[in-house]
Amino acid sequence: MSPERFAALWRSLLPIGRLADGCGYLRRSWTPTDLGCREWFVEEALDRDLDVETDRNGNLWAWLGDPAAGNAVVTGSHLDSVPNGGAYDGPLGVVSALLAVDLLRERVARLHRPLGIVVFTEEEGSRFGLACLGSRLLTGAVDPERARQLTDDRGGTLADAMTKAGLDPAGIGPDPGLLGRIGAFVELHVEQGRALADVDAPVGVASAIWPHGRWRMDFTGEANHAGTTRMADRHDPMLTFSFATLAANKAARSQGAHATVGRVSVTPNATNAIPSRVSAWLDARAPDAPTLAALVDSVRANVTERAGRDGTGFTLTAESQSSTVDFHSGLRDRIAARLGGAPVLPTGAGHDAGVLAAHVPTAMLFVRNPTGISHAPAEHATDADCAAGVRALADVLEDLACR
Amino acid sequence: MSPERFAALWRSLLPIGRLADGCGYLRRSWTPTDLGCREWFVEEALDRDLDVETDRNGNLWAWLGDPAAGNAVVTGSHLDSVPNGGAYDGPLGVVSALLAVDLLRERVARLHRPLGIVVFTEEEGSRFGLACLGSRLLTGAVDPERARQLTDDRGGTLADAMTKAGLDPAGIGPDPGLLGRIGAFVELHVEQGRALADVDAPVGVASAIWPHGRWRMDFTGEANHAGTTRMADRHDPMLTFSFATLAANKAARSQGAHATVGRVSVTPNATNAIPSRVSAWLDARAPDAPTLAALVDSVRANVTERAGRDGTGFTLTAESQSSTVDFHSGLRDRIAARLGGAPVLPTGAGHDAGVLAAHVPTAMLFVRNPTGISHAPAEHATDADCAAGVRALADVLEDLACR
Numbered sequence: 001m002s003p004e005r006f007a008a009l010w011r012s013l014l015p016i017g018r019l020a021d022g023c024g025y026l027r028r029s030w031t032p033t034d035l036g037c038r039e040w041f042v043e044e045a046l047d048r049d050l051d052v053e054t055d056r057n058g059n060l061w062a063w064l065g066d067p068a069a070g071n072a073v074v075t076g077s078h079l080d081s082v083p084n085g086g087a088y089d090g091p092l093g094v095v096s097a098l099l100a101v102d103l104l105r106e107r108v109a110r111l112h113r114p115l116g117i118v119v120f121t122e123e124e125g126s127r128f129g130l131a132c133l134g135s136r137l138l139t140g141a142v143d144p145e146r147a148r149q150l151t152d153d154r155g156g157t158l159a160d161a162m163t164k165a166g167l168d169p170a171g172i173g174p175d176p177g178l179l180g181r182i183g184a185f186v187e188l189h190v191e192q193g194r195a196l197a198d199v200d201a202p203v204g205v206a207s208a209i210w211p212h213g214r215w216r217m218d219f220t221g222e223a224n225h226a227g228t229t230r231m232a233d234r235h236d237p238m239l240t241f242s243f244a245t246l247a248a249n250k251a252a253r254s255q256g257a258h259a260t261v262g263r264v265s266v267t268p269n270a271t272n273a274i275p276s277r278v279s280a281w282l283d284a285r286a287p288d289a290p291t292l293a294a295l296v297d298s299v300r301a302n303v304t305e306r307a308g309r310d311g312t313g314f315t316l317t318a319e320s321q322s323s324t325v326d327f328h329s330g331l332r333d334r335i336a337a338r339l340g341g342a343p344v345l346p347t348g349a350g351h352d353a354g355v356l357a358a359h360v361p362t363a364m365l366f367v368r369n370p371t372g373i374s375h376a377p378a379e380h381a382t383d384a385d386c387a388a389g390v391r392a393l394a395d396v397l398e399d400l401a402c403r
Numbered sequence: 404m405s406p407e408r409f410a411a412l413w414r415s416l417l418p419i420g421r422l423a424d425g426c427g428y429l430r431r432s433w434t435p436t437d438l439g440c441r442e443w444f445v446e447e448a449l450d451r452d453l454d455v456e457t458d459r460n461g462n463l464w465a466w467l468g469d470p471a472a473g474n475a476v477v478t479g480s481h482l483d484s485v486p487n488g489g490a491y492d493g494p495l496g497v498v499s500a501l502l503a504v505d506l507l508r509e510r511v512a513r514l515h516r517p518l519g520i521v522v523f524t525e526e527e528g529s530r531f532g533l534a535c536l537g538s539r540l541l542t543g544a545v546d547p548e549r550a551r552q553l554t555d556d557r558g559g560t561l562a563d564a565m566t567k568a569g570l571d572p573a574g575i576g577p578d579p580g581l582l583g584r585i586g587a588f589v590e591l592h593v594e595q596g597r598a599l600a601d602v603d604a605p606v607g608v609a610s611a612i613w614p615h616g617r618w619r620m621d622f623t624g625e626a627n628h629a630g631t632t633r634m635a636d637r638h639d640p641m642l643t644f645s646f647a648t649l650a651a652n653k654a655a656r657s658q659g660a661h662a663t664v665g666r667v668s669v670t671p672n673a674t675n676a677i678p679s680r681v682s683a684w685l686d687a688r689a690p691d692a693p694t695l696a697a698l699v700d701s702v703r704a705n706v707t708e709r710a711g712r713d714g715t716g717f718t719l720t721a722e723s724q725s726s727t728v729d730f731h732s733g734l735r736d737r738i739a740a741r742l743g744g745a746p747v748l749p750t751g752a753g754h755d756a757g758v759l760a761a762h763v764p765t766a767m768l769f770v771r772n773p774t775g776i777s778h779a780p781a782e783h784a785t786d787a788d789c790a791a792g793v794r795a796l797a798d799v800l801e802d803l804a805c806r
Contacts, residue, residue, distance in 0.1 A: 083671070084626075192631030212630065214674055223487075225777035226663035226686040227615065227751035228595030231656045233775050238664055239652055242645035249642055253634045260629035261641055262676045264669055268486070271617055271666045271684040273778060281674040283629040348630035372636050374628035375676060 086379025
């Protein structure tokens with residue numbers, strides 16, 4: 001697999017959903033752009049004589065061999081993006097899957113197991129707000145009735161969007177028959193940090209997904225006039241909020257974890273008014289659950305103490321929490337060995353592979369991202385590294401499907 | 404003037420524009436609510452046999468004696484409110500003016516100077532965004548063409564709103580004839596802090612309005628994934644912003660000034676995204692111009708240094724600045740003496756009196772606000788203090804109009 005061969009297929013997908021220069025991509029599920037991406041995939045799969053099907057949850061599957069035989073080896077990723085996202089997050093796994101099938105066919109006459117490529121729907125959750133929606137529905141990790149009623153920013157439901165695309169939303173939900181055919185799942189993904197760049201390796205293997213949570217932070221104070229209220233008489237929740245942002249950052253740095261405050265809402269949000277209320281969200285992730293708990297506890301304790309000094313109110317409420325996902329250790333070690341000792345590294349991001357891991361032996365490959373930037377236009381991987389990724393994926397699939 | 408007599412007139416205005424319990428008032432200029440407040444004023448003025456007129460800029464005037472004689476003594480304030488404002492800011496000056504006229508008539512047979520009561524339009528700037536609009540138009544401090552095109556949050560212009568209320572917007576602008584008739588202006592206002600409460604005085608006299616400015620602070624960073632970006636690789640503008648909020652607060656405390664960050668806007672403002680940009684506004688005021696400059700310089704220097712450490716960009720841009728307003732010292736001293744040594748204190752808030760002060764001898768009286776809260780429902784003054792305010796205002800007007 002040469003960089004040029006990778007680039008030829010890669011570039012055929014790039015125009016779909018591309019925004020103006022420097023603005024990245026907008027590929028939200030079930031939009032005309034998404035349907036264009038799906039059409040592209042179906043054509044590429046049919047060109048390869050793969051059997052294409054759409055499951056009841058809107059995920060696309062392309063099969064080499066008969067999946068009814070079971071114990072299938074499946075690879076793939078997703079084609080939807082966050083708003084102003086990069087080109088690689090998701091699509092790299094799908095393009096690499098198609099090219100790995102090409103390589104496999106050149107290398108071996110016959111596979112011992114069926115091989116599938118999957119394109120999961122709404123992995124980013126950027127239209128209906130629930131990440132990994134397609135894989136969660138497949139595995140029963142989300143209630144179908146709840147999913148049907150999820151709304152986008154115009155108030156349209158998932159049920160409406162699926163109906164418009166020709167699917168019956170009454171059919172969504174767990175699909176144990178399809179899930180039971182999968183013997184192993186391998187997702188290739190662009191790295192979302194710079195760990196591979198630091199160790200100068202083009203491809204790595206995932207060990208685990210860090211435990212992760214979102215906490216809502218509410219800061220209450222006393223609305224007052226910015227011009228006339230003496231500093232000593234203030235109860236300004238913006239101060240407590242600002243302290244919390246810095247405290248969370250400091251705690252994450254000292255504990256080897258990640259903490260981010262990226263969303264804030266201020267009332268009344270006027271230049272000449274001390275706010276009455278600030279709400280913000282803490283996104284925190286850590287290598288293990290005790291570290292994550294210690295991080296959040298330290299934020300709670302330090303900010304509560306500061307709120308006492310500011311004369312403000314502070315509450316910290318868990319909104320969502322997900323546990324550590326440990327990828328299949330046997331599969332991981334076998335892949336790392338097969339790839340000649342590729343680096344094994346954890347990730348802080350959720351993936352469809354993380355959802356599948358609770359049901360089937362699952363692994364992930366990462367391709368080096370020299371910028372380390374993710375979910376933004378600067379997300380990148382070189383054609384040479386992507387070609388190395390395809391070769392690694394083909395190696396892994398060959399090892400699994402030909403034994 | 405007994406507290407009961409004050410309360411009787413005061414309560415007749417309270418129902419207009421009052422929101423649900425605990426939510427204060429919404430009286431935006433040229434709305435039906437504002438027209439209701441104007442109607443209330445006109446009726447009260449006519450009940451007192453005052454001559455009522457609306458000037459070309461929509462300000463209401465009620466005259467005792469012939470203003471054409473010139474050298475008139477004028478008092479008054481405004482009836483509009485900020486959203487969820489208190490009952491006293493503005494209306495207390497108008498109600499007190501009406502009652503002071505009643506007292507004066509009981510005390511003296513004849514005034515030597517005409518006496519006027521004014522209700523200025525859009526003092527708060529809460530509909531069209533420009534504070535003291537009525538007094539600025541009268542004195543020529545704002546371009547009429549610019550004023551006509553000011554828009555409210557629904558996109559309607561001042562010109563439209565005035566036309567709908569039966570006024571000709573073509574006529575707005577400086578009115579030197581009217582302005583030239585004013586020999587002195589005295590505005591009574593609820594105090595917007597707790598200085599009078601601290602010295603246990605019901606009424607005080609203004610020395611000056613602090614110099615004041617608004618600065619836009621722009622923080623730029625690098626959008627990235629909250630889960631996967633290592634802390635060391637981040638360029639997070641939320642951190643620099645948070646530092647700036649705390650730095651401004653600290654600088655204001657140490658320099659005896661006021662600094663507030665009450666408004667912020669984050670891009671993309673998503674829980675799982677390190678922001679690419681944060682914009683915020685610094686409202687700063689100080690007893691004198693050098694202190695204000697030193698405050699802003701220290702914020703600029705400290706935040707620039709922090710931005711260097713955060714790997715973020717920071718710019719501080721002046722959006723508006725107003726100089727110290729020193730009220731007329733002769734008038735101020737005479738009033739303070741007449742009131743038996745009432746406390747003389749500066750204010751951090753802008754007022755129509757601050758606009759008038761550049762053109763005519765101007766003074767302000769403040770009535771004690773035990774909560775110290777302003778621009779919020781908890782703003783308060785007791786009926787007894789308000790009655791004392793009316794008596795003080797009558798004393799001042801008598802001194803000016805009867806000599």
